[in-house]
Amino acid sequence: MRARPPRELAELPYAHRLTPFIGRIEREGTYDWLHFDGCVFEDVDGGSSGFTESAFSGVTFTRGRYRRAQFDDVWLHxxxxxxxxxxxxTWMDSECDEVVLAGTEISGSRMNRVTFHNCKFDSVNTRLAKLRNVSFVDCLLRDVDFGGATLINVTFPGSTLDRAHFDNVKLTNVDLRKAAGLSIASGLESLKGATISTCQLLDMAPALAQALGLTVKDD
Known part of the structure; x- marks a missing residue:
């Protein structure tokens, strides 16, 4: 089933409660019912902060430390x-639309009921992350490292995975059939628990045989 289309700001159930964010993000801060609009955060330490029912539009995060922050029912555009x-x-019940992550560290993160629409992931480290009920819709994932991660009920409709790494992943009900492109740089032998199409299998056959140590010879 394809994920629902991305919502607009006014469609959020808490839109009427939002107030403009003024100030700065601080470590262990609490941020509820806020609209972060056009903000630029550079080298900010927002570790262990909490963001609940808040919206981010046109925001830029450059470097900075947000380790162990919590995002509950947030909207990013x-x-x-x-x-x-x-x-x-930790990410819960959140939605990201046209978000770009480049050289970003999200290792060890936990995501549940999160949808990414039209997003771009470039050299993102998601090692040891735990993703449950996550959808990547029409996204580009280039050089994304899922090494050691756990993916449960994860789908990639319309998305392109380019040189993705799946070393030692644990997959349960992961559906890759509707991916627009599927290029796996490493970890083919760890794809147990994923569903792919016949066409994808044929495309991957040479690399899969090599990963499994199979020798293919025709007389």
């Missing part, structure tokens, strides 16, 4: 995250 540390963060 046209947000850029470059070189930031989001390791061990």
């Amino acid at each position: 046209t947000v850029r995250v470059v070189g930031a540390d989001l390791a061990e963060t």
Whole structure:
């Protein structure tokens, strides 16, 4: 089943409660019912902060440390995250639309009921992350490292995985059939628990045979 289309700001159930964010993000801060609009955060330490029922639009995060921050029912639109540390963060019931993550650390993070629409992931470290009920819709995932991660009920409709790493992943009900492109750089032998199409299997056959140590010879 395809994920629902991305919502607009006014469609959020808490939109009427939002107030403009003024000030700065601080470590262990609490941020509820806020609209972060056009903000630029550079080298900010927002570790262990909590964001609940808040919206981010046109926001840029450059570097900065947000380790162990919590994002509960948040909405992100046209947000850029470059070189930031989001390791061990927790994401619940959240939606990201046209978000760009480049050189970003989200290793050890936990995501449940999160949808990414039209997002771009470039050299993102998601090692040891735990993703449950997550959808990547029409996204580009380039050089994304899922090494050692756990993925449960994860789908990739319309998305392109380019040189993805799946070393030692644990997959349960992961559906890759509707991915627009599937290029796996490493970890083919760890894809147990994933569902792929016949065409994808044929495309991957040479690399899969090599990963499994199979020799294919025709007389």
